[in-house]
Amino acid sequence: MSFEWKNQTYEKYDQIIDAALALQGDEQKAFVKAYCDTGAYARQNIGYFSGYYGNEKRLEILKVFETAHPIFGTSAVTPEEAFALGLKLAKEQKAK
Numbered sequence: 665m666s667f668e669w670k671n672q673t674y675e676k677y678d679q680i681i682d683a684a685l686a687l688q689g690d691e692q693k694a695f696v697k698a699y700c701d702t703g704a705y706a707r708q709n710i711g712y713f714s715g716y717y718g719n720e721k722r723l724e725i726l727k728v729f730e731t732a733h734p735i736f737g738t739s740a741v742t743p744e745e746a747f748a749l750g751l752k753l754a755k756e757q758k759a760k
Contacts, residue, residue, distance in 0.1 A: 667699055677713040684728055685721075696729055707731045715746075 667674045674680045684695050700706045711731035714722040719740040722733070732738045735749050
């Protein structure tokens with residue numbers, strides 16, 4: 665995966681996220697739109713990747729990219745809640 669914006673190449677999701685969060689207003693919106701136009705799952709990939717961050721930054725990422733985490737949605741979760749959601753999902757998958 666590679667994304668170029670204003671002669672800068674971004675090859676990792678954390679680079680894309682950090683760049684978007686450093687921008688503001690119309691420039692931020694243009695950056696996010698350009699990134700999301702790179703592929704059908706670009707926005708969802710950021711939503712998934714946001715799960716590696718703490719709640720405060722994750723919620724900011726979700727807001728800026730207008731997306732959701734595939735398991736946590738757009739809610740703040742404690743580590744215990746995250747574990748319980750993962751366990752529930754694993755049990756559901758095993759039952760199939």
